[in-house]
Amino acid sequence: MTSMETVFLNDPWWLILIKVVGVFVLLLTWTIFNVWFERRVLGKMQNRKGPIMNGPLGLGQALGDGVKLLFKEDFRPARTDALVFNIAPMLTAVAAFASWSVIPLGGPVRMFGIETRLQLTDLPVAALLVMAIAGVGFYGFVLAGWSSNGTYSLLGSMRATAQVISYEIAMGLSLVAVFMYAGTMSTSQIVAAQAEPINLFGATIALPSWYGLLLLPSFVIYYVSMFGETNRQPFDMPECESELVSGHITDYSGFRYALYFLAEYINVATVSAVSVTLFLGGFHAPWPLNGTFLDQGWWTLLWFVLKVQIMIFTVAWVRAAVPRVRYDQMMKLGWKVLIPANLAWIVLLALVRGASVHGWWADPIFIGILIVFLAAVVAAIWFSGPEPQPEAEPIDLDAEFDAFAGGYPVPPMPGQKLITAVVAEGTAEPAGATASSARRAATSNGAEL
Template structure:
């Protein structure tokens, strides 16, 4: 059992709470500005882009110029849009992006102007559920933006984004169940405190603080993949892919309102990284081997803020790395990964974890032989699931199908597996439309029933 912490949330005077809110708001904004430059810089190095590398010292003028451009660009709204909802959508998604930071722990107890408090605005017994609820509210901003724009590309982009966000929110929520089971709490501060203890791994005592990314590796991998789907980032940016939907739900936005969507995207990127740091990477606790120094003193006080920022920034770097190295997937592959892979695997993993922890608590596996048997069964199931299988060749009946490209009077490209009549070596059953006869000629001449093969 996790000892109850000395909960001091709610005991802070109003001026301390105000200082926390202002500092967190300003710090997140500055962090976002840095991450915009950071991402451009990393991708420029990976893909040899000239602007962010060569334009001024460290590419800073490039980012500053584009930010100023968005502020002074004409804020145009098409006449066909719904004015109220069109203006409400970017504000809704931006507010939802900031709200989650109220329950994120940046560090442990510190002293501010003689008052002892925590580097966290507030905490709740269900703080993680609050974060998921706020994230689901942000979906409404996407839906309203596409609907209010009253345009085909915007509406399709919002529908596609909504389906994607809902799919990966389910997988993300299931990945957190294992964390709740191990920590015994949904409070963010208590989950971090649980990861600072030497917990057991299925009955085996660990000699290091059990950060959950290692103990709950399937849940961590699921959450890490879901972060890309939740934030519409490459390779899962199907809601805004320029090759299909221009800019998706933000096609009709410009100026400051477009900047709010742009800002919300980077805030969400940082938010999911902060939540991942809190739930899986030990939060503000020092990583190994720094946690072994001075009895864990480097995890206390203001040191925790340093470790939290470094861990979250490493996850932001992973977003940038994937964006510069991994190509975009198809939409059907995106949805199949969420519904057919991540969700079923998490359900099986949660069931397995519940049985194992329940068995350990009730002494089912006290006999070492029983542990060996369970281990062999688990390894056999994993080997069966991961063993590569040769895909059986399915009979392809489409190879013998002949496709008439001019059947309706217009040339239509063949589907995969279809063969054009001309290359199949046969004549189409219906003659092609007769060509216009020259003046004085007979429109029903001998060449009017020319075959497709002859035309090609």
């Protein structure tokens, strides 16, 4: 039995049950707070008040919305698959809660006289388990669109599928650098590794080695992938109201709709908690409070919650500041920018780490090869830029303009003249007009075609 199993399997069953209920209650109350928090942040940033009427500072608004959904009529449209339609939201909600089973909320504490950790369990591949559970949660989106038997719902689920494939690859690759640097995929051991002082080229710096700073490209790519993973603006394509009404959840209402709403906000907290665990030191206090009494016991839970809440604030900030991008732009960013950049960064990091371990930095041949390689990469990037576009031909404002030449009506530029065609005596129609409209115009003047 490994030391990790010894730590996490010594808790009695009733203490494990208490921690499970505690995590469940924490996520529910945190979700209610985050709904209110996001509305207030958006209100401040958009020069409006946000919720202020129900309860002190509007805190009762989110609670009232949740109670309303619980008691709202819950119906299922006709011609839907009843079994799959009911299972889909439950699958997404269960996956949202399950991810928190391996996330360390704090360090060792004493509960009812027993030394335990504020974490349900840990595994040698705990970080990969979170990614796997997130992938399972998206089956709820796919099944919701398929079982609804509606066009908008099906298109929303198809978009969600393509989006999660794109951005889960980028998110998973961003974690590879963390695994390489920490030498483990256990969440608790990654947090412990970030508490150690920075060792840079053999020199020790009295600062915690947060991977968000040491592995900044990985952190930036992970942060961008967060929005694609959680369907948040500017990547909320599966349920953008201007195109798909509500996407995969268009046909849901009542309690089943509330499960999707709950899962969305829990997923935002989950990806924020993973970023804190893997990149921002986990539950440890920031410098210069690290290593003090404020970095022990129940204080660690406070630091974890504060860090996650700051990340959730940035998610709300992006929603208020960044407009929704086009679908092709989102997919291009994932496949042509984030994934190639991630692969190049992993190769470079592996080269640097291998050179440090084997002492290659003292070899001039290795330095020469490295310089030639970097020069080749820079040259390839420089010469593979976008091809120059031909200059647009000047518009002749005196020439007649056919608004229907491309198949769709296009408004003319200022000064351009529309081409007109005489249909009947005293009647003129734009060129490209349909025969039916020409017939109506002629008939209204008493003429026959």
